[in-house]
Amino acid sequence: MEAKPNGRAHGVTNGVNGRTLVELDDVRVWFPIKSGLVLDRHVGDVKAVDGVTLNIERSETLGLVGESGCGKSTLGRVILRLYEPTSGRIVFDGRDITTASHGEMRLVRRRMQMVFQDPYASLNPRHSVGRIIGEPLRVHGVPSGTDARIRVRQLLEVVGLPADAASRYPHEFSGGQRQRIGLARALALNPELIVCDEPVSALDVSIQAQIINLMEDLQRELGLTYLFIAHDLAVVRHISTRIAVMYLGKIVEVASADSLYDNPLHPYTITLLSSIPIPDPKVERRRQAIRVEGDLPSPANPPVACRFHTRCPFVQPTRCADDEPLLRTLDGHLVACHYAEDIKAGRISPKASAEAAPGR
Amino acid sequence: MSVAQIEELALERQQPTGGLWREAFRRFRRNPAGIVGVAFVGAFVLVAIFAPLIAPHSPTEQNLLLIADGCCPGPSREHLLGVDELGRDELSRVIYGARYSLVVGVLSVAVGLSIGMLLGSIAGYLGGWADSVVMRAMDILLAIPSLLLAIGIVAMLGAGLVPVMIAVGVATVPIFARLLRGTILGQREADYVLAARSIGVRKRVILTSHILPNSISPVIVAGTLAMATAIIDVAGLGFLGLGPQDPATPEWGTMLTTADRYISTAPFLAFFPGLAIVIIVLGFNLIGDAMREALDPKLRRYD
Numbered sequence: 088m089e090a091k092p093n094g095r096a097h098g099v100t101n102g103v104n105g106r107t108l109v110e111l112d113d114v115r116v117w118f119p120i121k122s123g124l125v126l127d128r129h130v131g132d133v134k135a136v137d138g139v140t141l142n143i144e145r146s147e148t149l150g151l152v153g154e155s156g157c158g159k160s161t162l163g164r165v166i167l168r169l170y171e172p173t174s175g176r177i178v179f180d181g182r183d184i185t186t187a188s189h190g191e192m193r194l195v196r197r198r199m200q201m202v203f204q205d206p207y208a209s210l211n212p213r214h215s216v217g218r219i220i221g222e223p224l225r226v227h228g229v230p231s232g233t234d235a236r237i238r239v240r241q242l243l244e245v246v247g248l249p250a251d252a253a254s255r256y257p258h259e260f261s262g263g264q265r266q267r268i269g270l271a272r273a274l275a276l277n278p279e280l281i282v283c284d285e286p287v288s289a290l291d292v293s294i295q296a297q298i299i300n301l302m303e304d305l306q307r308e309l310g311l312t313y314l315f316i317a318h319d320l321a322v323v324r325h326i327s328t329r330i331a332v333m334y335l336g337k338i339v340e341v342a343s344a345d346s347l348y349d350n351p352l353h354p355y356t357i358t359l360l361s362s363i364p365i366p367d368p369k370v371e372r373r374r375q376a377i378r379v380e381g382d383l384p385s386p387a388n389p390p391v392a393c394r395f396h397t398r399c400p401f402v403q404p405t406r407c408a409d410d411e412p413l414l415r416t417l418d419g420h421l422v423a424c425h426y427a428e429d430i431k432a433g434r435i436s437p438k439a440s441a442e443a444a445p446g447r
Numbered sequence: 448m449s450v451a452q453i454e455e456l457a458l459e460r461q462q463p464t465g466g467l468w469r470e471a472f473r474r475f476r477r478n479p480a481g482i483v484g485v486a487f488v489g490a491f492v493l494v495a496i497f498a499p500l501i502a503p504h505s506p507t508e509q510n511l512l513l514i515a516d517g518c519c520p521g522p523s524r525e526h527l528l529g530v531d532e533l534g535r536d537e538l539s540r541v542i543y544g545a546r547y548s549l550v551v552g553v554l555s556v557a558v559g560l561s562i563g564m565l566l567g568s569i570a571g572y573l574g575g576w577a578d579s580v581v582m583r584a585m586d587i588l589l590a591i592p593s594l595l596l597a598i599g600i601v602a603m604l605g606a607g608l609v610p611v612m613i614a615v616g617v618a619t620v621p622i623f624a625r626l627l628r629g630t631i632l633g634q635r636e637a638d639y640v641l642a643a644r645s646i647g648v649r650k651r652v653i654l655t656s657h658i659l660p661n662s663i664s665p666v667i668v669a670g671t672l673a674m675a676t677a678i679i680d681v682a683g684l685g686f687l688g689l690g691p692q693d694p695a696t697p698e699w700g701t702m703l704t705t706a707d708r709y710i711s712t713a714p715f716l717a718f719f720p721g722l723a724i725v726i727i728v729l730g731f732n733l734i735g736d737a738m739r740e741a742l743d744p745k746l747r748r749y750d
Contacts, residue, residue: 147736167645169641169644169645178652191694192647193647196645196646196647197647199645200645200646201641201642201645203641203642204638204640205638207641208637208638208639209598209638209641209642210639210642211639211643211657211660211661212467212639212661213466213467213468213660213661215466222643222646222648223647226646226647226648227647247455248455249455249458252458255458256466256467257460258467259461262453263454264454264458269642272642272646
């Protein structure tokens with residue numbers, strides 16, 4: 088790793104770009120697979136996150152995309168220490184929180200919050216909305232009593248809900264409104280980082296735009312930093328400053344949002360983008376689709392070396408199966424592929440996809 | 448007008464419905480079977496509380512003159528349900544018997560529920576080896592037929608009403624422990640629990656204020672239904688002679704045992720305590736079923 092976080096005192100500035108808020112260094116999250124009736128024998132690990140090094144800059148929105156099962160939600164959760172990292176280092180605002188105790192974590196949790204995918208499952212159905220939004224205030228003891236009630240009303244207003252929503256219960260709200268409640272809860276403690284775990288993928292398209300706009304407004308007003316996890320590429324491009332592409336527990340490419348879309352370098356990114364339908368039948372028909380075949384390999388037994396080589400349409404007989412590509416800088420991207428230059432220059436062409444052929 | 452505004456208007460127009468408990472109560476009230484159950488159980492509770500005022504005679508006072516002509520005179524104006532083999536007023540005995548059955552049902556279920564919920568919470572929330580140890584112990588208890596288990600416990604503690612209550616209670620422990628563990632396991636990884644953890648809510652508070660309120664409804668239903676089985680089990684143990692050792696105790700099961708000997712000459716002695724048991728058990732079962740329907744959103748019929 089190159090630069091350590093600059094040793095300045097933290098918490099002085101907010102909204103200043105270019106300062107790293109979260110630093111992940113070779114983070115691994117392995118879930119043990121156990122079997123046996125009485126004594127749980129350890130028979131293997133699901134390598135959900137396997138060696139991720141990634142920075143999140145202050146006030147940016149870092150998009151994190153990948154297929155379901157690639158470990159992107161796990162990565163988001165391990166930042167908040169909802170899962171324990173198996174190895175690696177998590178640094179939040181210059182402070183190593185990898186092994187912070189429960190007590191220490193409570194202090195840090197005020198500054199990082201989470202918004203969940205399913206607005207129905209993420210709100211306790213037995214608590215009133217006021218209690219849900221007020222819970223972070225109660226837990227952290229700021230402010231108490233009537234102040235908390237005023238703060239709850241404020242938060243409801245910020246996310247665009249009527250004040251009388253506080254006395255109602257989650258089941259009385261629509262999906263979009265519930266997601267606003269989740270957002271209000273996340274905002275209650277004025278956090279710096281919000282991990283958004285597919286916050287709009289469970290919503291209707293018309294509601295998605297509302298929530299995205301609200302999130303952008305809030306970011307501008309409050310100087311928030313988002314880690315935006317999603318699989319909808321259009322949404323991610325719209326909201327993100329930078330985008331990280333994840334495949335089977337590893338980051339394969341990181342670039343600024345536009346650059347990633349206009350100039351994808353990693354074969355996986357290329358296939359992902361090529362899977363977006365273009366709303367023009369003529370172009371769509373002429374376009375050569377580059378597809379990945381098969382399913383995501385099991386993260387319990389991932390392919391060796393380059394994890395994508397089993398499905399990569401650009402796979403080469405040399406290196407891909409026995410030499411692990413590391414993230415390196417190319418064209419302002421970070422990319423983990425031995426042949427990125429050759430692919431970009433067109434020296435390597437994709438295998439004809441079995442699926443793509445009969446379509447034409 | 449944006450969708451958000453339309454939704455906001457819709458929200459304003461609709462009356463707040465209150466919490467899920469309140470809604471469940473509303474559904475319960477609309478279920479006729481539940482009302483009948485409440486009526487049955489309510490009547491028994493009243494009878495049990497006011498037994499001394501309602502009963503025309505003492506339940507233990509013997510009047511051997513009444514059985515001078517053999518056992519046993521049937522219903523008469525003085526003794527509406529007749530008298531038993533020692534000349535005691537059957538009606539008064541059935542009325543006082545309600546006290547025993549209710550106390551026994553409530554207490555034994557309370558014993559089972561509290562131990563079962565404690566073990567179930569530990570197993571479900573802590574998981575790991577605590578889960579293995581607790582659940583294997585519960586499996587062992589479940590492997591023994593509950594009545595047999597209860598007989599074993601009574602044999603260990605000695606016969607009597609209190610040992611019977613404990614025995615019947617312990618026999619129900621695995622039912623509650625298993626049920627609660629299962630529902631807690633389902634809730635433990637729910638997003639709202641993760642949300643609470645990410646906020647920094649303490650573990651104990653997460654269990655008591657987030658997980659338990661969302662896992663408790665099937666346990667409440669099972670508890671009500673267990674009340675019925677407990678009353679039957681206690682009567683059964685009484686019938687086997689393991690109940691109260693004083694034969695004068697007007698416990699329905701014990702009454703059935705003695706009635707057994709006179710079944711051909713005085714069948715009413717078996718009929719009325721039996722009927723009382725049937726009615727109260729039916730009452731608890733009706734309440735339990737109605738609560739299940741009211742609490743389980745998947746069975747909602749009235750929305």
